[in-house]
Amino acid sequence: MLPFLLRRLWQMLPTMLGVVLLVFVLFNWVGGDPAYVLAGKMSSLDAIAGIRRQLGVDEPYHVQLLIFAKQVVTFDFGQSWATGESVGHIISSRLGPSLTVLVPLTILETLIGIALALAVGFVRGSLTDRAVMVACTAAMSVSILVYIIAFQYGLAYRLGLFPVQGWGDSLGENLLRYAPLPVLIGLAVSVAPTLRLYRSFVLDEANQDYVRTARAKGLPERRVMWVHVLRNAAIPIITHVMASLPALLIGAFLLERFFGIPGIGREVILAVERSDFPVIKAITVYVAFATMVFNLLTDLLYRAVDPRVQPG
Amino acid sequence: MSGLHAHLAHLATTPAGLWTLAWRRLRADRLAMAALAVVAGWLVLIALSGAGLVAADWEREAGVNYAPPSFLGAAVADTAAAGAAAAPAVPARANPFDPLAGDLAVLRAALPDGGAAPERRPTLPFGADKWGHDIVKKTVKGAETSIVIGIVAAFLAVGLGTLLGALSGYFGGIVDDLLTWLYSVFTSIPSILMILTVAAVLQAKGVATIVLILGLTGWTGPYRLIRAEYIRHKAREYVMAADAIGASAWRRMFVHIFPNVSHVALVQVSILVVGFIKAEVILSFLGFGVPAGVVSWGSMLNEAQNELLLGKWWQLAAAAAAMAVLVTAFSLFADALRDALDPKVK
Numbered sequence: 001m002l003p004f005l006l007r008r009l010w011q012m013l014p015t016m017l018g019v020v021l022l023v024f025v026l027f028n029w030v031g032g033d034p035a036y037v038l039a040g041k042m043s044s045l046d047a048i049a050g051i052r053r054q055l056g057v058d059e060p061y062h063v064q065l066l067i068f069a070k071q072v073v074t075f076d077f078g079q080s081w082a083t084g085e086s087v088g089h090i091i092s093s094r095l096g097p098s099l100t101v102l103v104p105l106t107i108l109e110t111l112i113g114i115a116l117a118l119a120v121g122f123v124r125g126s127l128t129d130r131a132v133m134v135a136c137t138a139a140m141s142v143s144i145l146v147y148i149i150a151f152q153y154g155l156a157y158r159l160g161l162f163p164v165q166g167w168g169d170s171l172g173e174n175l176l177r178y179a180p181l182p183v184l185i186g187l188a189v190s191v192a193p194t195l196r197l198y199r200s201f202v203l204d205e206a207n208q209d210y211v212r213t214a215r216a217k218g219l220p221e222r223r224v225m226w227v228h229v230l231r232n233a234a235i236p237i238i239t240h241v242m243a244s245l246p247a248l249l250i251g252a253f254l255l256e257r258f259f260g261i262p263g264i265g266r267e268v269i270l271a272v273e274r275s276d277f278p279v280i281k282a283i284t285v286y287v288a289f290a291t292m293v294f295n296l297l298t299d300l301l302y303r304a305v306d307p308r309v310q311p312g
Numbered sequence: 313m314s315g316l317h318a319h320l321a322h323l324a325t326t327p328a329g330l331w332t333l334a335w336r337r338l339r340a341d342r343l344a345m346a347a348l349a350v351v352a353g354w355l356v357l358i359a360l361s362g363a364g365l366v367a368a369d370w371e372r373e374a375g376v377n378y379a380p381p382s383f384l385g386a387a388v389a390d391t392a393a394a395g396a397a398a399a400p401a402v403p404a405r406a407n408p409f410d411p412l413a414g415d416l417a418v419l420r421a422a423l424p425d426g427g428a429a430p431e432r433r434p435t436l437p438f439g440a441d442k443w444g445h446d447i448v449k450k451t452v453k454g455a456e457t458s459i460v461i462g463i464v465a466a467f468l469a470v471g472l473g474t475l476l477g478a479l480s481g482y483f484g485g486i487v488d489d490l491l492t493w494l495y496s497v498f499t500s501i502p503s504i505l506m507i508l509t510v511a512a513v514l515q516a517k518g519v520a521t522i523v524l525i526l527g528l529t530g531w532t533g534p535y536r537l538i539r540a541e542y543i544r545h546k547a548r549e550y551v552m553a554a555d556a557i558g559a560s561a562w563r564r565m566f567v568h569i570f571p572n573v574s575h576v577a578l579v580q581v582s583i584l585v586v587g588f589i590k591a592e593v594i595l596s597f598l599g600f601g602v603p604a605g606v607v608s609w610g611s612m613l614n615e616a617q618n619e620l621l622l623g624k625w626w627q628l629a630a631a632a633a634a635m636a637v638l639v640t641a642f643s644l645f646a647d648a649l650r651d652a653l654d655p656k657v658k
Binding site: 014015018019021022023027030134137140141142143145146153157246247249254269271273277280283284291292 | 343494497500505512515586590594599600616620636
């Protein structure tokens with residue numbers, strides 16, 4: 001296990017360097033001179049030169065790249081151009097609200113997805129199965145924007161079942177009062193694609209020899225699906241859940257924006273609107289790193305769950 | 313005997329190729345054909361709109377502000393809308409505080425129709441927006457923007473992915489290492505974050521910018537699949553035969569191998585179009601997409617969000633329904649196409 005872990009960590013290095021390089025090229029080369037963005041429309045040459053010196057953009061590229069690499073390693077991206085707040089603090093303080101919505105969403109989505117996938121896999125090929133699949137495709141085709149606008153207007157504004165938007169200070173209040181509607185909308189959007197995917201995992205397993213053996217032994221269909229098939233379909237399901245976690249952090253950005261949740265996703269949109277480059281750079285780099293780390297964890301978990309995977 | 317006859321009859325007909333077989337399978341699938349018909353209908357509609365034959369006058373103020381859909385009747389229009397409808401009745405030139413009022417009267421009189429205010433109807437088949445634009449025409453015009461962006465960006469992404477995948481899979485070695493490294497770098501950044509990051513950097517708003525953003529960030533999926541296909545194909549006999557008759561590497565890659573993997577590229581295009589139409593809508597909604605003055609489904613949803621609070625739901629319904637119908641049909645067709653082209657099913 002240890003040699004495997006070391007090799008994987010070693011392999012992550014070039015990808016991490018690549019992400020840093022890509023972000024650097026995007027912002028320093030493609031993006032033009034940040035001093036002009038920062039100085040605004042009414043700027044004198046002196047002011048621009050001063051900002052350039054302060055940002056270090058008058059240094060040669062390789063020095064700038066080193067500065068950026070140092071920022072990444074020390075978690076110190078300086079200050080937000082828009083608010084002056086430290087970028088490190090922005091990221092750490094926005095993580096909590098994002099997770100308050102995303103953890104319940106991921107758990108519910110996975111449980112509902114698995115239950116429905118097994119139920120549909122149970123009647124595979126039938127009219128019910130086909131109808132559910134067509135309904136899933138239709139549900140996936142409605143834009144998340146429409147779900148948000150309609151649910152927020154209907155359930156929160158007209159019926160008053162939920163607060164229209166807002167965020168509190170205590171975890172309990174947020175979880176019970178402000179998070180439920182975003183979670184509900186998240187489920188409306190994500191259960192259909194999840195169900196389609198999990199159904200394909202279930203069907204892959206349902207055609208295996210061991211399932212036929214289990215049936216031949218006379219096990220009830222229910223037990224075959226819930227115990228035998230589920231245990232084996234668990235591996236791709238775990239992979240999928242783990243792999244989608246970092247993207248979820250950003251994926252909920254529309255929910256966060258509409259419901260005024262001060263999370264990472266809303267921060268990204270605000271930063272893009274304000275051309276707040278340090279914040280976007282930092283979030284991009286760290287989300288990419290998180291993705292890589294989660295991929296590694298998935299591989300480790302994979303090995304733990306499936307004894308057939310050879311250590312190596 | 314009959315078996316032999318059938319066999320001989322089969323030999324007499326030309327063997328059906330991949331595309332013929334795929335088309336036969338598609339034809340047999342009623343759902344796929346219905347979906348194809350819907351997609352084709354939309355494509356015809358936006359082609360007509362692009363040529364200026366349909367919805368060209370969408371910016372004409374055809375109805376009163378927020379004219380309700382006809383089936384609701386004009387009675388639904390609230391006092392604000394009624395006030396706006398009554399407004400043209402008060403002649404602007406009678407306004408003593410407007411220094412240009414007199415000139416306006418002269419200018420109006422010079423117009424061929426005598427400067428009469430355009431007739432604005434109290435209801436429209438599917439209602440009107442804040443300025444009285446016909447929602448049906450606006451939806452068609454918005455479809456043109458959204459669908460064209462989706463299709464052009466999908467071809468750009470798949471073209472780029474195919475080119476890089478072919479180089480990577482065919483040459484292997486250091487080219488493959490380098491491109492696969494680039495692939496892993498791009499895929500470690502979630503796509504929506506990647507899109508927003510590039511949008512932040514490029515600043516310039518416009519249809520071309522969105523196409524570029526989506527195309528440059530969407531190549532990774534096609535790259536992975538096309539690369540795998542090239543690795544599979546490069547050692548086949550027909551490629552060696554091409555090598556033997558002196559075909560260049562470029563010719564082998566794109567004249568000999570590409571037709572055999574083009575079905576993978578086509579399925580990728582059909583899948584990406586759906587994803588990109590949805591992405592464009594979100595980008596335009598957030599204000600990072602189409603510039604002001606260009607109508608797309610995203611900009612319609614953006615306007616509709618505020619209108620909803622006034623109880624004007626028809627623009628939201630029209631854009632959402634149009635998008636849902638197209639995307640559902642496109643997804644169903646893409647699924648059926650993938651199944652029909654999957655060589656394993658043969």
